[in-house]
Structures are given as structure tokens and as C-alpha cells.
Amino acid sequence: MTFDDIANPGKQMPNPAGNGSTMLRTVNLKKIYTTEEVETTALDGVNIDINEKEFVAIMGPSGCGKSTLLNIFGLLDNPSGGEYHFLNEEVSKYTERQRAKMRKANIGFVFQSFNLIDELTVFENVELPLLYLGVPASERKKMAEEGLERMPKMHRKDHFPQQLSGGQQQRVAVSRAVVAKPALILADEPTGNLDSANGEEVMNILTQLNEAGTTIVMVTHSPHDSEFAHRTIHLFDGHVVTENYKEKFHV
Ligand SMILES: Nc1ncnc2c1ncn2[C@@H]1O[C@H](COP(=O)(O)OP(=O)(O)O)[C@@H](O)[C@H]1O
Numbered sequence: 001m002t003f004d005d006i007a008n009p010g011k012q013m014p015n016p017a018g019n020g021s022t023m024l025r026t027v028n029l030k031k032i033y034t035t036e037e038v039e040t041t042a043l044d045g046v047n048i049d050i051n052e053k054e055f056v057a058i059m060g061p062s063g064c065g066k067s068t069l070l071n072i073f074g075l076l077d078n079p080s081g082g083e084y085h086f087l088n089e090e091v092s093k094y095t096e097r098q099r100a101k102m103r104k105a106n107i108g109f110v111f112q113s114f115n116l117i118d119e120l121t122v123f124e125n126v127e128l129p130l131l132y133l134g135v136p137a138s139e140r141k142k143m144a145e146e147g148l149e150r151m152p153k154m155h156r157k158d159h160f161p162q163q164l165s166g167g168q169q170q171r172v173a174v175s176r177a178v179v180a181k182p183a184l185i186l187a188d189e190p191t192g193n194l195d196s197a198n199g200e201e202v203m204n205i206l207t208q209l210n211e212a213g214t215t216i217v218m219v220t221h222s223p224h225d226s227e228f229a230h231r232t233i234h235l236f237d238g239h240v241v242t243e244n245y246k247e248k249f250h251v
């Protein structure tokens with residue numbers, strides 16, 4: 001199934017969510033945080049399948065485990081139990097080194113608080129993931145230029161993050177997330193610090209990236225933003241409580 005199929009609601013859609021091949025799957029996933037005083041069960045048996053090219057929203061009250069789940073999806077942290085299959089590899093017990101290699105090659109992140117590096121210019125921030133990947137300098141420049149050119153209203157590549165508005169900073173963060181052309185983008189409340197106009201623009205950019213084939217998993221508190229996704233997964237107390245597929249998709 002192609003994005004034409006998704007973008008054209010008149011067509012027959014045998015599987016509305018992605019192209020049918022699994023990108024990530026969790027089996028009875030658990031995460032327990034242990035500090036000196038307390039044990040917190042953040043994820044308590046989560047079973048989720050997400051297909052390539054899907055756009056999935058994750059919702060639920062504060063503290064229900066959304067960020068924990070996204071961190072595990074993003075290979076930033078290991079689960080305490082259960083399985084996590086990413087691109088057909090069971091990665092739940094990978095070392096930090098193994099996770100980093102897989103993460104850099106396949107995953108881009110967008111955070112609520114932008115997380116740009118203040119000491120680096122816009123251009124240098126966007127170039128950074130390519131530096132980590134060992135892309136040669138000339139190629140890096142070209143890819144970072146292209147990434148920024150695709151972003152609307154992004155002509156301030158020599159400015160520093162603090163000189164930009166929140167909306168501009170998030171566009172830079174999205175450019176940085178996609179510069180290495182990752183198969184998966186993970187976004188944790190990407191519009192949480194933005195006004196509605198800038199939030200809408202970020203959602204439109206994510207939608208375009210999804211239509212171009214990128215899988216997107218986005219945590220959001222906003223029912224409006226979740227409407228951009230093909231499917232919304234609701235978490236409560238570390239469990240999946242419901243999953244809703246959209247009947248029609250935003251174009
Ligand atoms: N690093 C951590 N150490 C200890 N407890 C944590 C840590 N991160 C999250 N938690 C706890 O795990 C639960 C889930 O947190 P989180 O995944 O951040 O929820 P959400 O993103 O849905 O608000 C909460 O009770 C939170 O306090």
C-alpha cells in the first residue's frame with residue numbers, strides 16, 4: 001500500500017495502518033524504576049505492534065508511562081521485562097553500545113522542549129546527527145542544507161537557538177530529527193510548548209514526513225493533534241486501555 005492510498009480516502013484500503021510490515025513490537029513489556037526509597041512500575045505488560053509507515057499517537061494522563069514507552073521505543077533505555085522487537089531484532093537486552101548504533105541509523109527524536117544545543121548554530125545543530133554517523137563533511141553540509149531548505153520559514157541557519165522563536169526552534173529540531181533520513185520519528189509532546197499556529201505547522205510537517213514514508217510515533221495531550229494520526233493508543237497506569245483507528249485520514 002502506498003501513501004497515495006492513504007491520501008485518497010475514496011480508494012479501497014485493506015489495511016489502513018501503514019504497509020503491513022511490522023516496524024516495532026512489544027510483548028508484555030515492563031519497566032520498573034527502582035530508587036533507594038521506592039519501586040515505580042511505569043509499564044506493566046504493554047503489547048503494541050506498529051507497522052512501517054504508520055502514524056500513531058499515544059495519549060494518557062500524566063505519569064501513565066508515555067515517555068517511558070517512547071524512551072524504550074527509541075532505544076534510549078532497556079525494559080525491565082518482556083520483549084521489544086525493532087526492525088525484526090529482539091533488542092530488549094542490547095547493550096548501550098548496540099542500542100546507540102541502531103538508534104543513530106534508524107531513529108530521529110523531537111521533544112517538547114526542543115533540546116537544541118545553545119552553543120551551536122541552527123546549521124550546526126542540524127548537522128550534528130550526521131557527524132555522529134561519521135558522514136563526510138561535504139556530504140554533511142549538503143544534507144543539512146537540504147534539510148533546512150525543506151523546512152518552511154527556515155532561513156536563519158547562522159543564528160543560535162536562543163535568537164529564535166519557539167516555533168522556529170521546533171522546526172530546527174524537526175530538521176535535526178530527519179536529516180539522517182530515519183525510518184522512525186519519535187515525538188514526545190512536540191507541540192506542548194508551542195502556540196496553536198506553530199503547533200499546527202509542526203503537525204503539518206510531521207504529516208508530510210509520514211506521507212513520504214516515515215513512521216511516526218507521537219505522545220500528545222492534545223486530542224486535536226491526535227487527529228493527525230492513523231491510530232491512537234490510550235495508556236493508563238502502564239497498560240494499553242484502548243486503541244482507536246481513524247476511519248479517514250488527514251491529507
Ligand atoms: N527515571 C525515573 N526514575 C524513577 N521513576 C521514574 C523515572 N521516569 C519516570 N518515572 C516514573 O514512572 C512513571 C511513568 O512516568 P512517565 O513515563 O514519565 O509518564 P508520562 O510521560 O506518561 O507522564 C511515573 O510514575 C514517573 O514518576
Ligand SMILES: [Mg+2]
Pocket residue numbers: 066067068
Ligand atoms: Mg512524559
